Amino acid sequence: MGQHIRVAVAGAKGRMGQEVVKMLGQDDRLAYVGELDTREDESAVKARLEEMKPDVLVDFTTPHSIYRNLELCLEHGVRPVVGTTGLSPEQIQEMDRRYSESQLGCIIAPNFAIGAILCMKFAAMAAKYMPHVEIIELHHDKKLDAPSGTALKTAEMIAAVRQEQKQGHPEEKETIPGARGADYDGFRIHSVRLPGMVAHQEVLFGATGQTLSIRHDSINRESFMPGVNMAIKAVMNMSGLVYGLEHLID
Numbered sequence: 001m002g003q004h005i006r007v008a009v010a011g012a013k014g015r016m017g018q019e020v021v022k023m024l025g026q027d028d029r030l031a032y033v034g035e036l037d038t039r040e041d042e043s044a045v046k047a048r049l050e051e052m053k054p055d056v057l058v059d060f061t062t063p064h065s066i067y068r069n070l071e072l073c074l075e076h077g078v079r080p081v082v083g084t085t086g087l088s089p090e091q092i093q094e095m096d097r098r099y100s101e102s103q104l105g106c107i108i109a110p111n112f113a114i115g116a117i118l119c120m121k122f123a124a125m126a127a128k129y130m131p132h133v134e135i136i137e138l139h140h141d142k143k144l145d146a147p148s149g150t151a152l153k154t155a156e157m158i159a160a161v162r163q164e165q166k167q168g169h170p171e172e173k174e175t176i177p178g179a180r181g182a183d184y185d186g187f188r189i190h191s192v193r194l195p196g197m198v199a200h201q202e203v204l205f206g207a208t209g210q211t212l213s214i215r216h217d218s219i220n221r222e223s224f225m226p227g228v229n230m231a232i233k234a235v236m237n238m239s240g241l242v243y244g245l246e247h248l249i250d
């Protein structure tokens with residue numbers, strides 16, 4: 001048992017949480033020690049953590065819970081691996097400061113699928129040369145936050161290399177509000193929500209006489225598990241917060 005990483009899961013009964021529990025059961029180096037519901041009162045949460053003694057808390061809950069869950073992990077010295085999306089950039093910055101002060105490892109990844117990470121990286125490469133870009137993200141209709149954490153992270157990575165400029169006709173008018181999507185540094189993000197979808201993203205570039213489309217599709221939730229597995233192992237040897245799985249791969 002000594003070599004095992006003890007892993008608790010918040011949101012274990014959710015769509016992602018169930019996949020995580022299954023994945024933990026398939027890896028001899030990881031021990032699933034149980035689920036944690038942080039909506040219970042403080043003393044019950046504390047007692048549960050003392051009972052499970054987790055090294056890592058994998059969190060796939062909701063945008064409402066995640067900030068408090070990160071605080072709880074800090075208070076109890078548990079390393080979080082967070083897939084939950086919906087944290088604001090300010091909240092991430094604040095947690096970055098607090099985890100770096102405490103030197104506790106923490107990974108927040110808006111997308112654990114390797115193909116989605118590559119999609120973001122390729123999009124950032126392309127945006128340097130083709131600055132006219134729009135992001136379309138498509139998800140199932142139970143998703144609470146829009147745009148997706150992946151789209152926001154992609155937008156951030158694009159904005160870091162793209163000269164800021166407003167796209168479209170300068171006099172363009174929306175006859176139905178929202179028709180052109182959300183504005184991020186002058187380019188647009190569109191969120192589609194439909195049953196039957198899992199998690200998909202297309203980044204479209206346009207230049208004179210040519211277009212480029214970069215698309216990623218997660219067709220099931222197993223697609224995220226190798227990334228979650230890697231993050232659990234990585235967070236044990238880290239100090240401070242890492243935002244984005246791309247920082248854990250070359």
Ligand code: NAP
Pocket residue numbers: 010011012013014015016017036037038039060061062063065082083084085086109110111112113143199224
């Ligand atoms: P879901 O099916 O609604 O699951 C969320 C689960 O969390 C539910 O079982 C819910 O319980 C539970 N929960 C809510 N608050 C809690 C708390 N404070 N403590 C413990 N459990 C709590 O949602 P999902 O589709 O699995 O998605 C979960 C999150 O992961 C979302 O933010 C989504 O955007 C994100 N996500 C990330 C990735 C990635 O690769 N990073 C991939 C897919 C999804 P009740 O049902 O009892 O309320």
